[in-house]
Amino acid sequence: xxxxxxxxxxxxxxxxxxxxxxxxxxxxxxxxxxxxxxxxxxxxxxxxxxxxxxxxxxxxxxxxxxxxxxxxxxxxxxxxxxxxxxxxxxxxxxxxxxxxxxxxxxxxxxxxxxxxxxxxxxxxxxxxxxxxxxxxxxxxxxxxxxxxxxxxxxxxxxxxxxxxxxxxxxxxxxxxxxxxxxxxxxxxxxxxxxxxxxxxx
Numbered sequence: 001x002x003x004x005x006x007x008x009x010x011x012x013x014x015x016x017x018x019x020x021x022x023x024x025x026x027x028x029x030x031x032x033x034x035x036x037x038x039x040x041x042x043x044x045x046x047x048x049x050x051x052x053x054x055x056x057x058x059x060x061x062x063x064x065x066x067x068x069x070x071x072x073x074x075x076x077x078x079x080x081x082x083x084x085x086x087x088x089x090x091x092x093x094x095x096x097x098x099x100x101x102x103x104x105x106x107x108x109x110x111x112x113x114x115x116x117x118x119x120x121x122x123x124x125x126x127x128x129x130x131x132x133x134x135x136x137x138x139x140x141x142x143x144x145x146x147x148x149x150x151x152x153x154x155x156x157x158x159x160x161x162x163x164x165x166x167x168x169x170x171x172x173x174x175x176x177x178x179x180x181x182x183x184x185x186x187x188x189x190x191x192x193x194x195x196x197x198x199x200x201x
């Protein structure tokens with residue numbers, strides 16, 4: 001087991017190739033849910049859970065049902081990859097939605113429409129597709145899924161903290177709300193470019 005390779009994948013997904021700030025995936029919940037720190041943390045935990053399970057389930061589906069050389073059918077069904085991954089993600093999000101609604105109704109209300117939007121969150125689909133495109137084995141795919149979720153949560157929590165401070169700042173009226181959020185998102189993306197030269201090992 002090469003743990004250094006897993007470390008490279010994890011650090012890469014969290015900092016160097018952050019799905020929100022470097023790949024620009026999942027921007028809808030990033031801007032929509034980052035108004036309050038509590039809802040940002042709740043959304044981040046939900047995304048970590050969904051990304052991890054989606055990475056696991058999509059890898060198994062691809063290699064045991066779709067890929068002709070390893071599938072149980074022996075037929076090339078790889079053209080169904082996107083459809084099958086979306087079905088897996090939609091099922092997982094339904095499970096998470098029911099779970100949060102039952103155990104944390106206040107968080108469920110705070111997340112609102114953005115919780116079911118995880119289904120169409122391109123970051124979740126992106127991590128599932130990237131696992132296959134990069135040729136990761138199951139453990140590497142799981143590490144990438146967890147790390148991508150942590151990177152998403154990191155970006156979301158940082159943005160929520162900044163936006164809570166901005167609510168108390170004296171900002172010109174035309175820039176209040178979403179405009180200043182977009183400016184801060186751009187500045188955060190530039191700041192994360194500093195990690196692009198980082199190497200592990």
